[in-house]
Amino acid sequence: xxxxxxxxxxxxxxxxxxxxxxxxxxxxxxxxxxxxxxxxxxxxxxxxxxxxxxxxxxxxxxxxxxxxxxxxxxxxxxxxxxxxxxxxxxxxxxxxxxxxxxxxxxxxxxxxxxxxxxxxxxxxxxxxxxxxxxxxxxxxxxxxxxxxxxxxxxxxxxxxxxxxxxxxxxxxxxxxxxxxxxxxxxxxxxxxxxxxxxxxxxxxxxxxxxxxxxxxxxxxxxxxxxxxxxxxxxxxxxxxxxxxxxxxxxxxxxxxxxxxxxxxxxxxxxxxxxxxxxxxxxxxxxxxxxxxxxxxxxxxxxxxxxxxxxxxxxxxxxxxxxxxxxxxxxxxxxxxxxxxxxxxxxxxxxxxxxxxxxxxxxxxxxxxxxxxxxxxxxxxxxxxxxxxxxxxxxxxxxxxxx
Numbered sequence: 001x002x003x004x005x006x007x008x009x010x011x012x013x014x015x016x017x018x019x020x021x022x023x024x025x026x027x028x029x030x031x032x033x034x035x036x037x038x039x040x041x042x043x044x045x046x047x048x049x050x051x052x053x054x055x056x057x058x059x060x061x062x063x064x065x066x067x068x069x070x071x072x073x074x075x076x077x078x079x080x081x082x083x084x085x086x087x088x089x090x091x092x093x094x095x096x097x098x099x100x101x102x103x104x105x106x107x108x109x110x111x112x113x114x115x116x117x118x119x120x121x122x123x124x125x126x127x128x129x130x131x132x133x134x135x136x137x138x139x140x141x142x143x144x145x146x147x148x149x150x151x152x153x154x155x156x157x158x159x160x161x162x163x164x165x166x167x168x169x170x171x172x173x174x175x176x177x178x179x180x181x182x183x184x185x186x187x188x189x190x191x192x193x194x195x196x197x198x199x200x201x202x203x204x205x206x207x208x209x210x211x212x213x214x215x216x217x218x219x220x221x222x223x224x225x226x227x228x229x230x231x232x233x234x235x236x237x238x239x240x241x242x243x244x245x246x247x248x249x250x251x252x253x254x255x256x257x258x259x260x261x262x263x264x265x266x267x268x269x270x271x272x273x274x275x276x277x278x279x280x281x282x283x284x285x286x287x288x289x290x291x292x293x294x295x296x297x298x299x300x301x302x303x304x305x306x307x308x309x310x311x312x313x314x315x316x317x318x319x320x321x322x323x324x325x326x327x328x329x330x331x332x333x334x335x336x337x338x339x340x341x342x343x344x345x346x347x348x349x350x351x352x353x354x355x356x357x358x359x360x361x362x363x364x365x366x367x368x369x370x371x372x373x374x375x376x377x378x379x380x381x382x383x384x385x386x387x388x389x390x391x392x393x394x395x396x397x398x399x400x401x402x
Contacts, residue, residue, distance in 0.1 A: 048182040052189025055092075056197070061237055063088040063194050085194045089187070220365070228358045235354045238321045243273040245321075246280075246313050253309075259302060260294045261287075269306070273313070275349045276333055280310040328357050 043050075067084035071077070193200060205222075212218055247270025254262035265287040272283030284306040292299040328336070333353055340352025368378045376382075 048185035049189050051182070052186040053193065055186060056190045056193035057233075058236060058240075059088050059092055059190065059194065060197065061233065062091060081195060085191060088194065089191070224358075224362055224365070227361050228354075231357045231361070232351075232354045235357075239274050239276075242313065242318055242321045243270050243279075245317055246270055246273045246309065249312075250309060253305060254302075257298075257301065257305070259291060259298055261290055265290065265302075269309075276337065276353050277330070278337060278349075280306060280313065328353065328360060332356060332360065 063084045066087045067080050070080035070083050208221070209218060212221075247266050250269045251262055251266035254265060259265065268287050269280060269283040273279045275282060284303065288299050288303055288306075291302050333356075336352040336356030337349055340348035340355060342348070344352070371378050
């Protein structure tokens with residue numbers, strides 16, 4: 001009798017919680033704009049904290065490397081940790097200062113020169129194109145009308161939007177002050193996380209174990225998180241190093257080839273190379289357009305060079321640095337790029353591949369667990385074949401005959 005009452009009690013609690021969840025879901029849908037505004041406020045407030053977490057995650061391998069070096073001296077562990085964090089910050093700040101001092105001024109100067117010279121370069125190319133189209137007056141009139149419209153749009157955008165945007169950014173002292181404050185907070189959060197990273201991870205693990213009491217589930221979740229950390233850590237650090245090498249190679253080769261805007265183009269190619277597969281081509285499109293305005297022949301040579309560089313990166317540099325950190329085929333990488341690029345924009349194109357690799361790993365483990373429960377093989381090769389000719393089907397048929 002008591003067991004029946006207890007069963008009915010749990011059933012009533014379950015129904016009540018389910019109805020409450022449905023009502024809360026529809027309430028969130030009806031009040032989506034209000035909820036979204038609150039979430040936007042919370043995300044803006046925690047933005048420096050999130051930035052600090054990302055920076056700490058990226059710098060954690062560097063801090064571990066310095067800590068191992070200091071631990072060899074056999075000094076106090078706490079002193080080794082403090083020195084490792086200090087040297088990691090010096091290393092990161094040194095790279096940032098080096099970039100701002102050497103690369104950034106030349107990139108800004110190239111952009112300024114481009115903006116000033118763009119009308120003249122467009123006029124020269126339009127004159128050349130007009131000479132090519134003199135033989136066909138109808139086609140020439142149509143093409144010239146289209147190009148004139150594009151030129152007018154570009155000139156209007158440069159004069160009205162680009163200069164106004166630059167002036168607004170230059171005059172926005174409050175935004176600069178807010179950015180500085182956010183940067184300082186992010187650095188402070190990064191320092192705290194690097195100093196006590198084990199303790200913060202232990203607190204999260206403790207909270208998770210307090211909520212979940214299933215040991216098998218807890219073990220699977222911890223293993224999945226470990227695999228996720230391996231995928232993201234290997235991909236992000238490897239891709240940053242790969243992009244740096246590609247950018248340096250691009251700058252050296254373009255300088256030797258005497259290409260215009262060599263540093264600006266190399267920065268574009270290096271940054272977009274972070275995007276898997278399509279990155280070099282995405283960076284090559286605006287770069288080729290800039291070079292085309294100066295010299296069509298150099299533009300053709302640049303496109304040939306980018307194809308060679310992409311093949312070198314895809315077949316030699318990338319595999320040696322990244323290895324098989326994601327475990328995804330080219331098809332899955334394309335799907336991840338399209339899906340997360342559509343959902344999250346440029347950031348999704350960068351983190352989409354490791355995110356999809358993590359999802360792929362989870363689905364793979366669930367599928368292998370289900371197959372193991374059924375006594376079926378886990379190797380994909382066992383399921384290859386047309387129709388019912390797979391090894392698994394033949395094995396099941398033989399068992400049914402028995």
